[in-house]
Amino acid sequence: MEVGAEVAPVPVPTLVKRRPWSPPDTAVGRRREKFAWLLILPSLLIVLVVAVYPLVNTFYLSFTNKRLGSTREVRNVGLENYANLFTDPLWISSIVNTLKFTFFSVGFETVLGMIIALTINSNFRGRGLVRTSMLVPWAIPTVVSATMWQWMYHDVFGVVNDILVNRLHLLDQKVAWLATPSLALPAIIAVDVWKTTPFMALLLLAGLQVIPSDVFEASTVDGASKWQQFWQITLPLLRPALVVALIFRTMDAFRVFDVIFVMKNYAPETMSVAVYTRQKLIDLQRLGAGSAAAVVIFLIILAFVVMYTRLVRVEEG
Amino acid sequence: MTESHSAPTAVSRLLAETLTGQISRREMMKRAAAMGLSAGLIGTMLQVTGQSLSAQDKPAGWSLKAPKDLSQEFKGQTISVILGADGPVVPWEEAAVKLFSDTTGVTVKRTSGPESTTDRLALYQQFLGAGASDTDAMMIDVIWPGILAQHAFDLTAAMKANGAEYFERIVKNNTVDGVLVGIPWFTDAGLLYFRTDLLEKAGASAAPQTWAEMEKLAQSIMESERSANPDFQGFVFQGAAYEGLTCDALEWQYSNGGGTIVDDDAKVTVNNPAAIAAFDRAKAWVGGIAPKGVTTYKEEDSRGVWQAGNAAFMRNWPYCYALGQAADSKIKDKFDVSAVPMGEGDGATHADCLGGWQMMVSKYSKNTGPAAEFARFLTSPEVQTSFAIEQSRLPTIAALYDDTDVLAANPFFSKLKPVFQGGAVARPSSATKDLYNDVSTAYFTAINQILTGQGATADLIGKLEQDLQKVVSEL
Numbered sequence: 001m002e003v004g005a006e007v008a009p010v011p012v013p014t015l016v017k018r019r020p021w022s023p024p025d026t027a028v029g030r031r032r033e034k035f036a037w038l039l040i041l042p043s044l045l046i047v048l049v050v051a052v053y054p055l056v057n058t059f060y061l062s063f064t065n066k067r068l069g070s071t072r073e074v075r076n077v078g079l080e081n082y083a084n085l086f087t088d089p090l091w092i093s094s095i096v097n098t099l100k101f102t103f104f105s106v107g108f109e110t111v112l113g114m115i116i117a118l119t120i121n122s123n124f125r126g127r128g129l130v131r132t133s134m135l136v137p138w139a140i141p142t143v144v145s146a147t148m149w150q151w152m153y154h155d156v157f158g159v160v161n162d163i164l165v166n167r168l169h170l171l172d173q174k175v176a177w178l179a180t181p182s183l184a185l186p187a188i189i190a191v192d193v194w195k196t197t198p199f200m201a202l203l204l205l206a207g208l209q210v211i212p213s214d215v216f217e218a219s220t221v222d223g224a225s226k227w228q229q230f231w232q233i234t235l236p237l238l239r240p241a242l243v244v245a246l247i248f249r250t251m252d253a254f255r256v257f258d259v260i261f262v263m264k265n266y267a268p269e270t271m272s273v274a275v276y277t278r279q280k281l282i283d284l285q286r287l288g289a290g291s292a293a294a295v296v297i298f299l300i301i302l303a304f305v306v307m308y309t310r311l312v313r314v315e316e317g
Numbered sequence: 318m319t320e321s322h323s324a325p326t327a328v329s330r331l332l333a334e335t336l337t338g339q340i341s342r343r344e345m346m347k348r349a350a351a352m353g354l355s356a357g358l359i360g361t362m363l364q365v366t367g368q369s370l371s372a373q374d375k376p377a378g379w380s381l382k383a384p385k386d387l388s389q390e391f392k393g394q395t396i397s398v399i400l401g402a403d404g405p406v407v408p409w410e411e412a413a414v415k416l417f418s419d420t421t422g423v424t425v426k427r428t429s430g431p432e433s434t435t436d437r438l439a440l441y442q443q444f445l446g447a448g449a450s451d452t453d454a455m456m457i458d459v460i461w462p463g464i465l466a467q468h469a470f471d472l473t474a475a476m477k478a479n480g481a482e483y484f485e486r487i488v489k490n491n492t493v494d495g496v497l498v499g500i501p502w503f504t505d506a507g508l509l510y511f512r513t514d515l516l517e518k519a520g521a522s523a524a525p526q527t528w529a530e531m532e533k534l535a536q537s538i539m540e541s542e543r544s545a546n547p548d549f550q551g552f553v554f555q556g557a558a559y560e561g562l563t564c565d566a567l568e569w570q571y572s573n574g575g576g577t578i579v580d581d582d583a584k585v586t587v588n589n590p591a592a593i594a595a596f597d598r599a600k601a602w603v604g605g606i607a608p609k610g611v612t613t614y615k616e617e618d619s620r621g622v623w624q625a626g627n628a629a630f631m632r633n634w635p636y637c638y639a640l641g642q643a644a645d646s647k648i649k650d651k652f653d654v655s656a657v658p659m660g661e662g663d664g665a666t667h668a669d670c671l672g673g674w675q676m677m678v679s680k681y682s683k684n685t686g687p688a689a690e691f692a693r694f695l696t697s698p699e700v701q702t703s704f705a706i707e708q709s710r711l712p713t714i715a716a717l718y719d720d721t722d723v724l725a726a727n728p729f730f731s732k733l734k735p736v737f738q739g740g741a742v743a744r745p746s747s748a749t750k751d752l753y754n755d756v757s758t759a760y761f762t763a764i765n766q767i768l769t770g771q772g773a774t775a776d777l778i779g780k781l782e783q784d785l786q787k788v789v790s791e792l
Contacts, residue, residue, distance in 0.1 A: 068439070070751055179611070264557075266761075266762065267769075
C-alpha cells in the first residue's frame with residue numbers, strides 16, 4: 001500500500017528534542033501519527049464501551065435515588081447517598097473488615113510466597129513436580145474451595161476440629177470457627193492465604209529467575225553470607241517483581257467477594273465492601289446507594305494503584 | 318406360515334410392553350429389528366409410542382387433567398411463560414403445558430427460570446422494569462407480590478373462575494391495593510421434624526406443643542445420645558444471615574405472641590417484650606441444644622446434620638420429608654412432622670412461616686387473556702392434584718388435603734391443612750411493597766447478631782426498630 005511506499009525514505013532521526021505532546025514536525029510524521037491513531041481506534045472504542053461508559057454511568061447513578069425495576073420517580077439527590085454511606089455503621093465496619101482482610105492476607109501471602117519461591121528456585125530433585133502440585137489450590141475455583149473449607153471448618157463434623165481436638169489434643173473442645181464472630185474473619189483470611197500463596201510464589205519465582213547467577217557467585221567470592229545475599233542482592237533486584245505482585249494482590253484482595261459470601265453470606269462481622277455493594281444493588285435494588293458504594297471502592301483502589309505506580313517510578317529513578 | 322401368524326401378536330405385545338414402560342423404546346427397536354420387521358413398520362411403532370410417551374412422559378401416566386371449562390376463544394395465540402428451574406419438575410411442567418395447548422389451541426413457550434430466587438427476582442425486575450412484553454406469565458415467590466405489584470395484571474377474575482376455596486392467608490398475602498398479583502399455585506410452610514424413635518425412648522408420646530417442652534426433650538435426648546455419639550445435637554434450624562433466618566425468627570416471634578415485624582399498615586411492631594423474650598430463648602439454644610455453628614446453617618446444612626441421624630429436632634421445609642424417607646436415608650421411618658412449637662404467654666399460637674409460589678401475569682403482556690387463562694389452568698384444583706401426587710407440591714386449596722389420591726402419595730399432608738388454615742404466618746411483603754427486602758435484611762442481620770452474641774437483645778432490637786422506621790418512612 002501507499003503507506004509502505006512512504007516508509008522507505010525514513011529521515012535519519014533528528015537529535016532535536018521535542019516536547020512530549022507536540023505534533024510531529026514533518027508531513028510524514030503527521031501522517032504516521034494519524035495511521036497510529038487509526039490502529040488503536042478499535043481498542044479505544046472497546047475501552048469506551050466496556051470501561052468508560054459503565055464507570056461514568058455508575059458515577060451518574062450514585063447521585064440519584066434510582067431503584068432496579070421500580071416505577072418510583074428517579075430524581076437527583078446530590079450527595080445524599082454518600083452521606084448515608086458514611087453514616088452507615090455497616091459500611092464503616094465493611095471497610096474495616098476489607099482493610100483487615102487485605103492487610104493480613106496480602107502480608108501472609110507475600111512472606112510465605114517468598115519463602116516458597118526461594119525454596120523452589122534452588123535446584124533439587126522433583127522440583128518440577130513440586131512446582132506443579134503447588135498450584136493446585138490456585139487452580140480450584142474459589143466458590144468450590146470456599147464450600148470445601150466451610151465443611152472443613154464445620155463445628156460438628158469438620159476435619160479441622162477433628163485434628164485439633166481428637167488427634168493432636170491441642171484444644172479441649174470443638175470450636176465453631178465460622179460461627180464465632182471474632183474467629184470468622186481470621187478463618188476466612190486463612191483460606192485466602194492457602195489459596196493465593198501459590199500465585200504469589202509464582203510471580204516472585206519469575207522475578208527470581210531473571211536475577212543473573214554471577215552476581216551471587218561474585219558475592220560468595222567476596223565472602224557474603226546467604227543472609228547478606230538475600231537482603232543486599234536478592235531483595236533489591238526482586239523489588240520490581242514484588243511491587244507488581246503487590247499491586248495485583250492488593251487490588252484483588254480489596255475487591256474480595258466470593259470466599260466471604262459463600263462462607264458467611266451477609267453476616268456483618270465479615271462483610272466486605274464488595275458484599276455490602278452486592279446487597280445494596282441486587283438484594284435491595286438500590287442502584288443509587290449501591291453505585292455510591294461502588295464509586296468509593298473505585299476511588300480507594302485507584303489510590304492504591306497511584307501509590308504503587310509512584311513507588312515503581314521511584315525505583316526506576 | 319408360522320412367521321406371518323406369530324408376528325402380529327409379537328408386535329402388539331412389544332407395543333404394549335413399551336407403552337406400559339416394561340421395556341424402553343430402544344429395546345423395542347432392537348427386538349423389532351430382530352423379528353425382521355420392515356423399517357417403515359418400526360418407524361410407525363416408534364411414532365406411536367413416542368407420541369404417547371412425550372404426552373405423559375411417565376409410561377404409567379400422570380393424573381394430569383384439564384379443568385372442563387377452559388376458554389376456547391384464544392385459539393392460535395402464543396404466550397411465553399417462565400416456570401420452575403431445571404430439575405425433576407420440568408417433564409411434569411412440559412406435560413402440563415402440552416395439555417393446555419391441546420385443550421385450548423394456545424401455543425405456550427415454556428422457559429426455565431434461575432435456581433436462586435434472588436437471581437430470579439433480579440431477572441424479572443430487569444424485564445418488568447423495562448416494560449418488556451415478551452414474557453406473559455411467570456411464577457413468583459410468596460414474598461414478591463409487594464415488590465412486583467406495580468407490574469401485575471389483576472387475576473381476581475381468573476382465580477374466581479376456578480371456583481375453588483384457596484387458603485385465605487395466601488390470597489391476602491398476594492393481594493396488594495385490591496389487585497390479586499398472583500394466583501396461589503403451591504405452598505410451603507415451616508415444620509418441626511422430630512425423631513419418633515428417640516422421643517419414645519425419652520418417654521414422650523407426641524410431638525412437643527411448646528418451645529419449653531421441646532427444649533426439655535431436646536436436652537434429655539441429647540444428653541443420653543451423646544455417650545454413644547458425641548456429635549449428637551438437640552435441635553437444628555436455619556441461623557445464617559439470609560432470608561431463611563427471617564422465616565425462622567418470625568416463627569419464634571409470632572408463636573410467642575410477639576406479633577409480626579411490621580403490621581398490615583406498615584407500622585413497625587417488632588420491639589415488644591414478647592418478641593425480645595422469644596429471641597432471647599433462641600439465643601440460649603445456640604451452644605446449648607443447638608450447635609454453635611447453627612448461626613451459619615442454611616436449609617441444607619441443617620438437613621445434613623438431621624438426616625445423618627445427628628439431631629433430635631429440626632425446623633425445616635416440607636421438602637425434607639421425601640428426602641428423609643428415601644431408601645438410603647439413615648432416619649427412614651424414624652421421624653415425623655408437626656407444627657412449629659409455640660410459646661406459653663398471652664397470644665401464643667402455632668406459627669409456621671408461609672412459603673410457596675404463585676402464577677403472575679405481566680401487565681405489559683399483549684396476550685393477557687390467554688396468559689391469565691394459563692395461570693388459572695396451572696392453579697386449578699385438577700392440575701394442583703396432579704402436582705401434589707406426582708411432584709409432592711403442597712396444594713393451595715384446602716379441599717385437596719382431603720383427596721384420597723393426594724394423601725396416599727403424601728401421608729404427611731393431612732397434618733398440614735390446619736397449618737395453612739390457621740397457623741401459617743406470612744412475612745410482611747404486601748405491607749412493605751418494594752421495600753420488603755430492606756425490612757427482611759435489617760431483620761435477619763439483627764437476629765443473627767443476637768444469636769452470635771454481638772450485643773444485648775433489647776439494644777439490637779431497639780436499633781432494628783429505628784432502622785425499620787427509616788425504611789417504612791420511604792413507602
